[in-house]
Amino acid sequence: MTNSSKMPNASSSSSSSSVDVQLKTSPQSYEPQISLAESELLFLEFLFQVYLPPVLIILGTVGNCLTIIIMRRKNLSQSSISFYITAFACCSLLMLYLFLGTEWISKIFHQKSVDEKADWLCPVWQFISRVISYSGIWFVVAMMIDRYIVIWHPKQFSTLCTIFMAKFVAIIIFVGLVVISIHAMWTFELMNNGCYPYHPQNDLHSVVWTWVAASFYSYIPLALIFVFNVLIFTGICLKRPFKSHQSQDHQSLLFTYTTLATSMFYFLLVMPATIINIVEMTYPPSWLQDRELVTQLAKARLTAHYMAWLNMTIVFFMCFFFSRTFRVELWDLLCSLCCRHRRRIYELQTGSQSTHVETDSCNETTPL
Numbered sequence: 001m002t003n004s005s006k007m008p009n010a011s012s013s014s015s016s017s018s019v020d021v022q023l024k025t026s027p028q029s030y031e032p033q034i035s036l037a038e039s040e041l042l043f044l045e046f047l048f049q050v051y052l053p054p055v056l057i058i059l060g061t062v063g064n065c066l067t068i069i070i071m072r073r074k075n076l077s078q079s080s081i082s083f084y085i086t087a088f089a090c091c092s093l094l095m096l097y098l099f100l101g102t103e104w105i106s107k108i109f110h111q112k113s114v115d116e117k118a119d120w121l122c123p124v125w126q127f128i129s130r131v132i133s134y135s136g137i138w139f140v141v142a143m144m145i146d147r148y149i150v151i152w153h154p155k156q157f158s159t160l161c162t163i164f165m166a167k168f169v170a171i172i173i174f175v176g177l178v179v180i181s182i183h184a185m186w187t188f189e190l191m192n193n194g195c196y197p198y199h200p201q202n203d204l205h206s207v208v209w210t211w212v213a214a215s216f217y218s219y220i221p222l223a224l225i226f227v228f229n230v231l232i233f234t235g236i237c238l239k240r241p242f243k244s245h246q247s248q249d250h251q252s253l254l255f256t257y258t259t260l261a262t263s264m265f266y267f268l269l270v271m272p273a274t275i276i277n278i279v280e281m282t283y284p285p286s287w288l289q290d291r292e293l294v295t296q297l298a299k300a301r302l303t304a305h306y307m308a309w310l311n312m313t314i315v316f317f318m319c320f321f322f323s324r325t326f327r328v329e330l331w332d333l334l335c336s337l338c339c340r341h342r343r344r345i346y347e348l349q350t351g352s353q354s355t356h357v358e359t360d361s362c363n364e365t366t367p368l
Helices: 014-029 036-071 080-108 121-133 135-152 154-160 163-181 204-237 250-282 285-289 291-313 315-322 324-365
Strands: 188-191 194-197
Touching: 036 080, 036 291, 036 315, 036 324, 080 121, 080 135, 080 163, 080 250, 080 291, 080 315, 121 135, 121 163, 121 188, 121 194, 135 154, 135 163, 135 204, 135 250, 163 204, 204 250, 250 291, 250 315, 250 324, 285 291, 291 315, 315 324
Parallel strands: none
Antiparallel strands: 188 194
16 A cells, blocks of 8 residues: 555544645745645635634534533433433533644644644644544444434333443443554654654554554444444334334434434534545555645545534534424523523512611611
8 A cells, every 4th residue: 555654534634744735835935826726725724724613612612511401401311312412512522622722723823733832742632632533423323323222122222221331331432442542652753744643664554553543433433323324214214113112211212313313414524524534545646746636635625624523513403403302401491591590680679679678667667
């Protein structure tokens, strides 16, 4: 395989580091010779990297925080699917602040990224980013498996779809990602143009481990999401949950549609970045000589990168549009906050009135 030093990553690819350097330096060295495609790339970079991140962070913060609060309410907190949705929302918040937020700050203030500030930060930050980033997609897989059991194996629902099993699955996800990602601690090094993995030439271990890590990060979970999407959709069409076991928790059946919609949007938004990543891992070196093709690949990579970031903001909207139970809980939450605020105002008003009355009575009964 050519270009064995390429490292798969849904959000960025080290294989294109030389291309990025060429694209960033070309406007400085050959400014009069910038093509139309390259000027469009520079405009997209400015638009996506400066204006889009704060919008995503604000939407993700509000949506994910509301989702966590509602999923932890008494009526929903004992459901396994609520635990998975909460875990996915927490991972989304961490990614928005730790990675997209720091990336945006470094861009705005023209500072180095976190993994470029020190030699020891490079491998540590890459390890942390992989564990947190790819836990989200595995929580989506866990949500799909949980709903698959609800539809196709309802007799085992009470034993497999519990809070204890959900916490056990979460531990397995994090332990597995730590095992897969720990290699970043000794493969990534701080170089002149950034933090990238160092792979000696003709190193078979580097080539094999690159594909193994990519499989666990993206390929296997995406394949599982597609398979369970088909199974759950088929089960819903056959009305299996409603033909039998009518006493089954109706909330779980409602969140089935939310899970199906979330997984579909996640699959569609992350698939372009995965395809582009595979292309960059396998394209021949001769493509680097085609300046127009390199620019088009850079534009596609940039667009796919921020399409994947949209996944960090969708869980609230999926719950709101596809779950009546979620909307009812959201309305109850808003009503309770409004009633509490009104009650507080009423208590302050009645307290001030009673104090005024007591003062007046005191003035009337007090002898001169």
